Amino acid sequence: MMIVIKSKVGSRGQIVIPKIARDNLGMIEGSGIIIELADDGIQIKSAEKDILSKWSRIAEEEGMDVKKEIKYGDRLYEEIF
Structure with a gap:
């Protein structure tokens, strides 16, 4: 299942991972993430x-x-x- 969620980049380059995504990945404050860069965008994954x-x-x-x-x-x- 793929869920697409629209978000914005803040003034300091920060993005908020929406609650539904954090809950589905079991992310809590301090959870590690992996950011993969590609030609057409980025992918954020749980480091767990x-x-x-x-x-x-x-x-x-x-x-x-x-x-x-x-x-x-x-x-x-x-x-x-």
Whole structure:
């Protein structure tokens, strides 16, 4: 799935990565990014190699029991499909 979002460059050359994009990539303040330059534009990627690990870490920091949630998700998947 590709989402296209229009944004602007600020006076100091800064851009804001919209919330929907940050949420989908699991980006939080201080997250690393990779900027790839090409002839026709730039591409910004999350520097996190394993986004699921990052989401798990954030969930645990928020007090969630990730292993319990995964087991529940697996059981729910089996019931539905």
